[in-house]
Each structure stands twice: as structure tokens, then as C-alpha cells.
Amino acid sequence: MDTLAPATFDVARIRQDFPILSQPQARGRPLVFLDSGASAQKPRVVIDAMVRCMETAYANVHRGAYRLSELATNSYEAAREATARFINAVDAREIVFTRNSTEAMNLVAHGWGRGVMKPGQAVLISELEHHANIVPWQMLRDDKGNELRVCRITDSGELDLDDLEMKLADGKVGLVAIAHMSNVLGTVTPVERIVAMAHAHGAKVLLDGSQAAVHRRVDVQAIGCDFYCFTGHKLYGPTGIGVLWGKPEHLDRMPPMLGGGDMISYVTFEKSEWAPVPAKFEAGTPAIVEAVGLHAAIDYVTAIGMPAIEAHERSLVDHATSTLATVPGLTLLGAAQDRGGVFAFALDAAHPHDLATLLDRAGIAVRAGRHCAEPLHTRFGLENGTTRASFGLYTTREEIDILAQALTEAREFFR
Amino acid sequence: MSGLFDDLRDLYQEVILDHGRKPRNFRRLDDADATARGDNPMCGDRIELFIRRAPDGSIADAAFQGRGCAISTASASLMTETVKGKTADEAKDLGAKFRELAMTGVCPDCGASFADEMERLAPLSGVHEFPSRVKCATLAWHTLNAALDGAKEASSE
Numbered sequence: 221m222d223t224l225a226p227a228t229f230d231v232a233r234i235r236q237d238f239p240i241l242s243q244p245q246a247r248g249r250p251l252v253f254l255d256s257g258a259s260a261q262k263p264r265v266v267i268d269a270m271v272r273c274m275e276t277a278y279a280n281v282h283r284g285a286y287r288l289s290e291l292a293t294n295s296y297e298a299a300r301e302a303t304a305r306f307i308n309a310v311d312a313r314e315i316v317f318t319r320n321s322t323e324a325m326n327l328v329a330h331g332w333g334r335g336v337m338k339p340g341q342a343v344l345i346s347e348l349e350h351h352a353n354i355v356p357w358q359m360l361r362d363d364k365g366n367e368l369r370v371c372r373i374t375d376s377g378e379l380d381l382d383d384l385e386m387k388l389a390d391g392k393v394g395l396v397a398i399a400h401m402s403n404v405l406g407t408v409t410p411v412e413r414i415v416a417m418a419h420a421h422g423a424k425v426l427l428d429g430s431q432a433a434v435h436r437r438v439d440v441q442a443i444g445c446d447f448y449c450f451t452g453h454k455l456y457g458p459t460g461i462g463v464l465w466g467k468p469e470h471l472d473r474m475p476p477m478l479g480g481g482d483m484i485s486y487v488t489f490e491k492s493e494w495a496p497v498p499a500k501f502e503a504g505t506p507a508i509v510e511a512v513g514l515h516a517a518i519d520y521v522t523a524i525g526m527p528a529i530e531a532h533e534r535s536l537v538d539h540a541t542s543t544l545a546t547v548p549g550l551t552l553l554g555a556a557q558d559r560g561g562v563f564a565f566a567l568d569a570a571h572p573h574d575l576a577t578l579l580d581r582a583g584i585a586v587r588a589g590r591h592c593a594e595p596l597h598t599r600f601g602l603e604n605g606t607t608r609a610s611f612g613l614y615t616t617r618e619e620i621d622i623l624a625q626a627l628t629e630a631r632e633f634f635r
Numbered sequence: 636m637s638g639l640f641d642d643l644r645d646l647y648q649e650v651i652l653d654h655g656r657k658p659r660n661f662r663r664l665d666d667a668d669a670t671a672r673g674d675n676p677m678c679g680d681r682i683e684l685f686i687r688r689a690p691d692g693s694i695a696d697a698a699f700q701g702r703g704c705a706i707s708t709a710s711a712s713l714m715t716e717t718v719k720g721k722t723a724d725e726a727k728d729l730g731a732k733f734r735e736l737a738m739t740g741v742c743p744d745c746g747a748s749f750a751d752e753m754e755r756l757a758p759l760s761g762v763h764e765f766p767s768r769v770k771c772a773t774l775a776w777h778t779l780n781a782a783l784d785g786a787k788e789a790s791s792e
Contacts, residue, residue: 520751555764570705571703573678578640589678603679605678620708630639632638
């Protein structure tokens with residue numbers, strides 16, 4: 221398919237791959253979709269792959285001794301292999317399909333936190349985490365007593381590595397769980413450095429790649445982390461499918477979270493024996509069609525090239541940084557050196573919710589609120605939340621200009 | 636200036652922008668005999684409502700504090716103005732009518748009993764076209780019900 225292999229990054233051509241971008245909005249305005257950080261739009265190849273699966277090759281996986289079931293099983297396992305290649309895992313068996321990143325992190329909290337860590341060991345997160353990387357550890361703490369430590373961030377929204385070192389120093393931290401990229405500040409965290417520091421103190425590392433995996437090449441072997449997770453729907457794939465990667469020796473030690481079919485190797489009424497990873501963690505009928513969709517999404521971004529996607533995003537980040545600075549009364553949250561295409565801001569004259577309603581009228585979709593990161597907003601004294609524009613590979617500089625102009629007019633409206 | 640957002644003047648009428656910027660009765664009532672907190676978890680709107688009753692049980696004073704968008708702040712401000720002097724039952728009845736107005740844009744049987752009050756609240760009727768914002772407008776009234784019923788917390792969820 222020629223849409224899969226553009227010679228250079230041609231955003232106009234890429235936009236043609238996404239049917240929703242040509243849907244006219246209210247009053248005929250074009251859609252300016254700046255909420256890809258919450259969930260990205262889907263290219264035609266993903267939609268078609270899922271439809272094709274259901275029309276021609278659908279059955280349950282791993283059980284039917286008939287052709288359709290074999291076809292579906294092959295498709296499902298091919299998605300696992302594509303996912304492994306996408307993040308440079310050593311082996312596809314290191315890939316566990318989950319519902320989303322949230323479930324992946326809960327699986328680590330259950331399997332590693334409850335199953336492997338000692339009650340005296342602590343979990344270390346940071347102030348910039350999404351609720352999905354806060355609440356599971358609070359639940360672990362309340363259930364098993366594992367202390368929860370929080371690494372500070374600086375006013376520019378970067379991890380305070382001195383604080384990280386200090387909180388690792390007593391050797392009690394069993395797991396460091398940190399976002400690879402903040403969904404509010406855009407900060408890309410220095411993951412190789414975090415891993416080196418954590419490992420030096422005997423702690424394992426889980427990285428929440430929900431945002432980062434969309435925007436840059438992830439190589440779990442080069443990073444050296446122990447667990448990495450991301451979600452399909454932010455990567456231009458469908459909802460309902462996420463990924464947990466773990467080192468096989470860790471996954472082997474983790475007890476399953478859900479019991480049921482497909483996750484056992486043998487069952488009697490007295491006891492059951494777990495299937496090997498990853499089946500051990502995939503009880504019940506999995507998200508078969510969604511795995512096929514994720515596979516298509518991975519093929520799509522891989523064909524465009526993660527370096528090209530990253531370069532496009534860098535140019536958007538530079539453009540947004542300078543353009544948003546010209547909007548009167550606008551304060552950007554976070555100013556990290558290494559950042560991705562997520563911009564949260566406060567506008568002096570307007571509450572984020574009112575602002576989002578206005579922008580919607582201009583055909584601009586942004587998110588308003590605290591973006592599942594309430595403690596982070598409290599940290600910056602922004603209890604009302606912020607308005608957030610987040611970019612995808614189809615985002616253009618013109619869309620950022622439209623946003624900036626609308627923000628300027630919105631401010632006048634409320635003054 | 637004629638601009639991008641002119642047609643939103645129905646939602647953000649001048650009276651709403653005014654009450655949003657300068658809410659009335661925006662204070663703590665130290666001698667309150669009923670209070671309640673209202674939360675809109677989706678957007679973080681949060682108000683604390685204070686009610687003082689007269690000896691006959693009617694609402695002698697109503698005030699609020701908190702934070703929120705222009706709609707929720709203006710709605711709370713207008714509410715504290717309109718419920719003063721009402722009995723608890725009258726205030727709840729008015730609240731029910733207001734919620735109908737906010738959700739549908741009209742309230743056919745409102746004219747009979749609370750014509751003046753509903754006219755004061757009418758600028759908020761525009762929210763019915765914005766389903767995600769209806770809760771902003773009704774939060775204060777949910778909180779009023781909670782305060783009058785002796786509950787401590789209300790949620791617009």
C-alpha cells in the first residue's frame with residue numbers, strides 16, 4: 221500500500237489517511253483536533269484491518285482446531301511479534317496484551333508489588349504522574365503496607381534527580397515507576413539515567429510509555445528498564461488494547477491477576493497450574509480484533525518512521541512554544557528542555573472549562589481540567605486545572621496558529 | 636469586536652460574565668446553621684454553601700465560597716440571590732424548576748409560581764445546548780438541596 225511508505229514526512233498526505241479529519245464540524249469549520257494525548261484518531265489502514273479481520277478471518281483464538289481459528293490465532297500472535305519488534309523486545313513472549321496502560325500498571329502492582337516485593341520495600345513515583353501511576357501504588361500501600369515515595373519535580377517540570385537519588389539512597393525502594401513522558405507538562409524524562417540510578421540501588425523500573433511510545437522510538441533493551449507499558453488507542457490504534465512489556469525473568473515470577481481460561485496449563489478442582497507467560501496474564505478471550513488493529517497501527521507508524529514522526533513533532537513543539545508565547549495572559553505549564561507535543565496552559569481571563577467550550581465553537585478540540593494528574597496541578601497551584609493541547613502526527617503548524625488566534629479572541633471575550 | 640465566538644453570547648450573557656467575575660454573596664457565613672460542599676469531579680468545580688435560617692424557618696441569608704468556571708460561579712451567585720426569603724420547600728421547588736430549565740432550555744409551568752425568580756435565572760438557560768456544561772449550572776442547586784436536607788456533600792455527577 222503506497223500510503224504506508226511516504227518518501228518524506230508529508231503531513232498533508234498523512235492527514236488524508238485519517239477519515240475523521242475531513243469530517244466537517246459545526247458550521248462547516250474544519251476539525252482542529254488537539255486532544256491526541258487523550259486518544260488519537262485512527263488511520264484508514266487500522267479501520268480496514270479490523271473490518272477485514274471480522275469479515276474474513278475472525279474466530280476465537282488458541283482453541284479451535286479449525287482454519288478460521290488458526291487464522292485468528294496467527295493474526296493475534298503476529299500482533300504480539302510486531303509489538304515486540306516495535307519496542308525492540310528480545311522475544312514476543314515478553315509482550316503481555318492488556319486492556320490499556322492503566323491495566324498494565326495495575327498488573328505490575330499486583331504481580332510484582334503484591335506477588336514479589338517484600339512489604340518493607342517502597343515504591344517511588346514522581347510528582348508528574350498520571351493517576352494510573354499513582355492510585356495502584358496507593359492501593360498496594362493500603363493493602364500490603366509498602367511505602368509510597370514521591371520524587372519532586374522542578375518548577376520547569378523536570379524530574380529533580382537529586383531528590384530521586386536521595387529517595388533511593390537507603391536501598392529500600394523495590395520499584396521506581398515513572399512516566400517516560402508527562403501527559404501534562406510534555407516533559408520527557410531521562411529514562412536511561414533513572415534506570416541506572418534505580419538499578420544502582422537495587423530497584424526495578426517500570427516506565428509508563430503511554431505518551432512517549434507515540435512520539436519517539438522506544439528501545440526497551442537500550443533503556444534497560446524492567447517493565448514498560450503503553451496503550452493502543454493513543455498510538456492511532458483501537459481502544460481496548462494495551463501492552464505490558466517485562467523482562468521474562470520478572471514476568472515468570474509474577475502471579476496472575478485474573479484466573480480463567482487460556483491462562484492455565486492444567487486444571488483440576490484441587491488446583492491449577494499456570495500457563496507460561498504471556499498466556500498466564502491473558503485470562504479469557506482477549507481483544508482479538510483490537511490486537512489486529514494495534515498491529516496495523518504499529519505497521520503504519522513504523523512505515524512512516526518513528527524518527528520522522530519525532531522530527532515532525534519537534535518542529536511542532538518549537539512552533540507551539542514560540543506561538544503560544546505571543547498569546548496575552550497565557551501561562552504555559554512546564555518548560556522542560558526535552559519535551560514532547562503536549563502543552564497545558566492557563567489563560568488569565570478564562571477558566572479552562574469555559575475556554576474549552578469556546579474553542580469547541582471554533583472547531584478546536586482540546587482537553588480542559590486536570591488531565592488525570594490532580595496532584596501535579598496542585599503542585600503548580602492550579603486547582604482549577606489547565607487547558608491542554610496535544611499533538612499527533614497529523615497535527616500542523618497552521619492548527620497551532622488557529623489555536624493561538626482563538627485563544628487571543630477568547631481572552632477578549634471574557635475580559 | 637465581531638469575532639469567532641459571537642454566537643456564544645447566548646450562553647455567556649453579560650449577566651453571567653458579570654456574576655462569574657464578581658459573584659454576589661461570595662463569603663463565608665460564620666453564623667450559618669446549614670452548610671454543604673458541592674463537587675463536580677469532572678472539572679474540579681467546588682463550592683461550599685452556607686445557609687442561615689430565620690426563626691420562621693425561611694432562608695434569611697445564603698452565601699458561598701469556592702472555585703469554578705464562569706457558569707458554575709454565576710449560577711451559585713444568582714442562586715444565593717434568589718433563594719433568600721424562601722422556605723426550604725420553596726427553594727427546593729425553585730431548584731427543580733431551574734434544573735428543568737438548564738436541561739431543556741424551557742420550563743413550561745414555571746410562570747405560575749416563580750415568575751420573577753425564573754426570569755432572573757433565565758440567562759443560564761443557554762447551557763441546555765451544552766450537555767457537558769449543564770452540571771456546572773446545577774451544581775449550586777444540588778448543593779443547596781444537600782444543605783437543606785442536612786447532608787454534608789453533594790455531587791453533580
